[in-house]
Amino acid sequence: MSDITNSAKDLTQSPVEKAASDKLLFNSAEWDFETLQTVFDAIRDIADNDLGLDYYPNQIEIIASEQMLDAYSSHGMPLMYGHWSFGKTFARESHFYSKGMSALAYEIVINSNPCISFLMEENTMTMQTLVIAHAAFGHNHFFKNNYLFRQWTDADAILDYLDFAKKFIAKCEEEYGYEAVELTLDSAHALMGQGVFRYSRALKLSDEKQRERLRRRLAHERKTFNDLWRTVPALSSLEPPEDDDEDLALNEALSLPEENILYFLEKHSPVLQLWQRELLRIVRTVSQYFYPQKQTKIMNEGCATFVHHYIMNELHRRGQIGDGSLLEFIQSHTGVIFQPDFDDPRYSGFNPYALGFAMMSDIKRICTQPEAEDREWFPDIAGCGDWRGVLKDAWHNYRDESFILQFLSPKLMRDFRLFSLHDEAREPFVEISAIHNERGYRQVRQTLAEMHDVGNLEPNIQVVRADMKGDRTLSLQHMMHKGKPLDQKSAGEVLKHVSQLWGYDVQMIDPENSEEPEKNVAAA
Amino acid sequence: MSYFIDRRLNPKGKSLGNRQRFLRRARSQIKKAVQDSLKDRSVSDFEKNQKISIPAKGTTEPFFHHASKGGTRDFVHPGNKEFDAGDRIRKPPGGGGGEGQGKDASDGGEGEDEFSFTLTQDEVLDIFFEDLELPNMTKTSLKQVKKMAYQRAGVTVAGAPTNLNLIRTMRNSFGRRLALNRPSTADIEALKERLFELEAKADRHVEDHAEIKRILKKMDELEAKRRWVPYIDPMDVRYNAFEQRPVPSSQAVMFCLMDVSGSMGEREKDLAKRFYILLHLFLKRRYEKVDTVFIRHTHTAQEVDEETFFYSRQSGGTIVSTALDVMLKVWEDRYPADEWNVYGAQASDGYTQSGDAQRCIELLTQEILPRCQYYSYIEILDEREMEVFADDESGAELWRTSRTIFNDWPNFNTKRISSPGDIFPVFRELFSKEAASE
Incomplete structure (x- = not known):
């Protein structure tokens, strides 16, 4: 606040008025690419030499409102795979937008290297300045430096990975039919919140080589598929069962308990095809990618807002934006x-x-x-x-x-x-x-x-037991926090999805009494 | 080094694929919502985008989350005014999250029982017509190969003499002659005249001889130049060019026939109109071009424009066959059967002069039905009559007679309607696959 009052004092200093207006970066509300570049350079000067920010190279893209709605509907990612739920979001957002019930964001920024910011074409020049400072420098600095993002997300590879995911899923739809893909993705989406590692194992995105290997393997499987082999009993079922295989040892082999349910299903589900496992992997990768953002809403937005506030006032102090712009900025800022x-x-x-x-x-x-x-x-x-x-x-x-x-x-x-x-x-x-x-x-x-x-905020649910010797029932347990119960209705629905992926019955064990299953049981 | 990329011109509608996935997903619910809304929608609204609400069930995305009640919860809120530590606030009776309500609602994502969004007109229609199939579509599918027609396509330098474009050719020729300075006939004539004049002179001087010589030489030069620079050169010649373009051959004409005699009131006309508009919408989606012909009749019939058809009054008796006569005449005159798919829709209250019904059937079976795609006869009754004539076999004379040929002609159908709500189901039935295969 003190900055604003200081600059208000500047208004009265008339001798420098003439010189100041020469330094103005822009005079009108209309923007053009040349002015954007000038403004960007001025902002960068403050970011580099005053604040000393450290950020990914910037790539700023100007988009129209419809494209903003497009971006909205798929987590703001430009390269999201196809799924009906994104269409649903889009239908709702565009309905609200066209009815005037909601406005669109001024910008969307993506944690990638280079850092991509989307700016709306409707923004005035002042708003574009604000948004560049906010997204391209504020958020960008936070993405690059915050420890959660550094540990858990791979900004260099995310766009490549999403591109791979999109193509892979499109290919699966072609090969196995969209119904089958949708079925798997629906189930995986239901477990998105349970598809992250909270404490261990940072995720390294598979590189192009690995993905190529998977593609080849799938292609090979398809080429060499012979229905005859299906009728031959699987090797494992021919072997005599090992009697002294303790539950405990088995659980250890499955590395239970496991908090990342999607990971567990991807690795250990008895029924999933290779391509389905890859779908689960894609979903949990996306989920993991967004996990740091969930934990840093206040810091992320605070950082970006602080940076744009400082930069806008500094631009005004240096005489690079006019009083009108400053007032327009303050109005928007106080709204935010x-x-x-x-x-x-x-x-x-x-x-x-x-x-x-x-x-x-x-x-x-x-x-x-x-x-x-x-x-x-x-x-x-x-x-x-x-x-x-x-x-x-x-x-x-x-x-x-x-x-x-x-x-x-x-x-x-x-x-x-x-x-x-x-x-x-x-x-x-x-x-x-x-x-x-x-x-x-x-x-x-x-x-x-x-x-x-x-x-x-999110319920802690873990895979605790898989009855591999018996009827293969999978047991999940809700680790209750302060006695807060699960919403039974949605939990029942999610369990059906788990059972869909596991292929056998799934039960939710009561947190208080671990022997008695809760009433939520989903049959395969 | 530029950091800016202009994406505004990128193709829009990136979410279209996902939108279609969503519509496919919620198909059955959206269909029901559309059907329901159609029933009470007036026809003029039908063209517009529609707001649709579907039950959230079926498109919910469940996830594990805490119930809105239970357990121990601690919250912090801003804006304290009068509270002090230790104050107690009674929870509202009947549960509810109390102070924490706002937060719970946003966390739980509950309460979303209805999902509202906007369907475009095309989507509404697609859903409405989804499993309808036109009878006798074979005719159309056989005509999948588009008819080609010659159209003017500028001028070319090569072509058949019949296509010579005289004006262009002469313009080029004139321009070339001007540019190359071709001696005109007038120039030569002038020289000739001077020559004759000199030659006619009795006493020619030396200079006259010299001039004659000069003129002769000049004339030779001019004649030579006229040969080098011809009046029309092959490079001047232009021909009209034509090229083949596809013309919409998939075209349909829809004959709307209506009894406008005194027995047809506003209500009946309104019902008939709704039926025609839907039929028109339907044909518009199936054919590239749809013509509409309105024929009204009392005891005489005439072709009229739409306004007159629906809103002008006429009194007289009722002879249905006159309308069929006019329809056949228009058909012969303007819509050759090999180029047009013909649909007939007739609305009547079922009364006609006695004996006329038989003539109608003759016209139908001998002239109309063998050559048209579909002919539907709609009888508009009032609610009371609808109950009396619940049985398809009983009814007024025209109805009973038309029922006799109902089974022989798969492209002929008869229906009764009595309220706006009846139209859409009837309409569906008229064009459903079952009706066609009957």
Whole structure:
């Protein structure tokens, strides 16, 4: 906020007016490619020499609204494989858009190397400037440097991989019929949330060579297919069963328990064809690719918003954008970071832009103009002056949950007037457990951090047992968190999908009493 | 080094494939929604895009998520006004997430019982006509090879003498003559005249002789030049060019016949109109070109425009066969049977002069049915009559007589309708495969 008031003071400095208007990057609301390039260079100058951002090379693409809707409907990825659910999203989005019920985003940015940003052609020149700063530098820097993205996503290979996936799935549809492909993909999509490794094993995307091998193998299988062999008993069933094969040993062989259900099915399902396993692999790869984004909504948007806010004000300070542009920017910016109160009809939880931007601006304040309270709470950064360094450290090494736990200041809790609620299912009332005061700060912060821990939001469901010697029933277990039950109806539907992929019965084991299966059982 | 790429001109509709996948997926539900909406839609709306709501069931994408209630939950919300730690807020009776409602709703993705989106007109029609098949489509499929016709296609330098384009040729010739300075006949005539004049002189001087010589030489030169620069050179010649273009041969004409005598009220006409419009829509999708001929009749018949057909009043008796006569005449005059697929749709309240029914049947069986793709006879009744005539075999004279040939002609059908809701089912039945194979 202080930046804006400073620049408002600049308005009165008339002697430099003439010189300033010469420096303006643009004068009209209309944009053209030449101006975009000039603006891009000016922004890059600030990003490189002032903020010291580190980002992937940028590729900025201008698209029309219909193409934006296209991008919406497939996770924002330009190269998504075909599936009816994307068509459904598209039908809904375009219906809402054409009826004026929703507006489109100004941009979409893709975590890839080079980093691709899509800009809407309808944007004014000011908005294009804002969006370039936001996406091509803010998000881009975050993607390249945040530890989650570095560990879990492969920005160099993702576009190649999606291209492969799209072609592979199209080819499968040709060969095995779209119904069969759709059946497998539907089931895989139902398990998308359970298709990520949360703690171990970073995923390396298979390179072109491996994919080529798979293609060849599939082609070979097809060429040499002879129906006669199907009638010959499989080798394994001829061998005498090993009697002393303990369940435990088997489970170990299957590396159970396994949290990544899609991975487990891909590797161990008795019924899936090779191409179906590859489909599961594609789905879980996509899921894993988006997993870091789920955990860094506040940080990601906060970083991008902070960067665009800083850059726009700096551009104005340098006389490169006019007062009109600055006002247009401020109007749009305040809209983006608007946080309604809990009792506001517009309230639907925290606005990640608002919280992220507020926290990062607050860090800057703590570094440069700390108060006694800040020195007490943040002794190592208060007054250090190097807000760029502190922010970059935060951007690189935290996710939403840890970021809140580390950096949410008492001042911000007071500004937002945060309070925490405790809801015990069996009690007839909800209790206010803490508010924004000396006694409550820590608890509010703790609770807010937990709310942004994906591990708490998504149910933890694991494969615990596969009865390979008996009827091959697969057992899943819901590791209950704070007694929160699963939604039974949808869980039943998902179990049917699991059973579809496993080929045999699947049961959900009650978390309290691991022997009694819950009522959710899906038969193959 | 440019970082910008303009994608605006890239092909649009990247999601079209996925949209079709989705429509295919929700086919049965969308079909039902379309049928339902058609029933109470007025025909003028029919052309427009349609908002469709289908039950979310069937296109839901289930996933594991927490139930909206149960367990211990902690939330943080912004905007505290009066709460202090330890305050207790009674939960609303009958459950509900209480304070946490907003969050739960967005997390759970529940409450989405209806899924609304917009179908384009083409999609609506495709779904509506999905499993309808035109009777006697064989005729059309045999005519899959498109008819070719010659069309003008500019001029060429080679061609048959009959196609010589005189104007172009002469224009080129004139231009060339001008450019190469071809001596005109007038120039030579002028010289000749001067020559005659000199030669006619009795006393020729030396200079006269010299001039005669000069003129003769000049004339030789001019004549030679006229030979080098001919009046018409082969390079001037242009021919009209023609090329073969396909013409839509898949064309249909639809005869709408209606009784407009006093016994047909507004309601009856309205029903008939809806039927015609649907028939027209249907034919428009199957044929590249559809002509419509409106014939109204009382005791006499005439071809009229659409406006007159539906909205002008006429009084008189009822002789149905006159309409058939006019239809046959128009057919002979304008729509040769080997180029047009002919559809007849007749609407009537079933009353005709006694004895006329027999003549109608004769015309139908001898003249019309052997040569037309389909002929449907729609009898419009009121609700009460519909109950009385629940049995197909009973009815007014025209109905009973037409039933006698119903079984002999697969391309002939008779139906009764009494309310707008009846039209669409009847329409379906008229063109369904079963009706055709009967």
